[in-house]
Amino acid sequence: MLAMIGVVTVGLKYGVVITLKQQEDYNHFADGKRISQIPNFWNVLSNIIFICGGIYQCITQDSIFGMLCVSVGLGSSYYHFNPTIKTLLWDRLPMALSFTYLIALKLQLNAVASLLFMAYGAWTVIYWSKTMDLSYYLALQLAPIIFFMLYSEYNMKIACILYIAAKICEDYDHELYYLTHRSFSGHELKHYLAGVALFFI
Numbered sequence: 001m002l003a004m005i006g007v008v009t010v011g012l013k014y015g016v017v018i019t020l021k022q023q024e025d026y027n028h029f030a031d032g033k034r035i036s037q038i039p040n041f042w043n044v045l046s047n048i049i050f051i052c053g054g055i056y057q058c059i060t061q062d063s064i065f066g067m068l069c070v071s072v073g074l075g076s077s078y079y080h081f082n083p084t085i086k087t088l089l090w091d092r093l094p095m096a097l098s099f100t101y102l103i104a105l106k107l108q109l110n111a112v113a114s115l116l117f118m119a120y121g122a123w124t125v126i127y128w129s130k131t132m133d134l135s136y137y138l139a140l141q142l143a144p145i146i147f148f149m150l151y152s153e154y155n156m157k158i159a160c161i162l163y164i165a166a167k168i169c170e171d172y173d174h175e176l177y178y179l180t181h182r183s184f185s186g187h188e189l190k191h192y193l194a195g196v197a198l199f200f201i
Contacts, residue, residue, distance in 0.1 A: 053069050
């Protein structure tokens with residue numbers, strides 16, 4: 001797994017690095033409705049699925065992973081309330097820590113190795129925030145998905161498929177918003193799909 005992350009990182013960094021720069025319009029979401037004085041209301045509210053998934057993980061699986069998932073929901077809500085590059089850091093940092101902790105858990109790494117790997121996850125976000133280069137951060141997501149799709153149990157494969165679908169929805173935020181007659185934006189659907197994935201891990 002760790003070797004795969006390295007290979008994918010190199011491939012992303014030197015193969016298609018031009019496409020991995022942070023898009024300047026990323027913070028401009030299709031559905032920006034303000035309801036009850038909350039901007040981007042549905043993008044904020046839809047993060048409740050991560051909190052529910054985190055609580056579920058705390059009760060049924062691993063409490064640390066569960067708390068990290070709850071922090072994903074809180075960090076993402078904070079970001080979507082005021083979407084800027086600076087607040088995006090607090091959206092991505094909990095996700096990177098959740099990814100690395102889950103990988104460490106699945107690989108049964110010891111405590112020291114797990115902490116070091118989580119520190120690497122945090123570094124990928126900090127590196128992105130300083131350079132706008134998403135290569136390391138995306139590799140941290142892509143490599144585990146490839147690994148889990150090939151070598152994990154059925155439920156984990158379902159979780160990966162849901163996460164892939166979530167990323168596709170994110171890329172088609174505006175298109176899905178107009179396709180659904182402004183009922184659901186792609187970014188909102190991303191939250192729902194990624195959040196449901198937590199119930200399969």
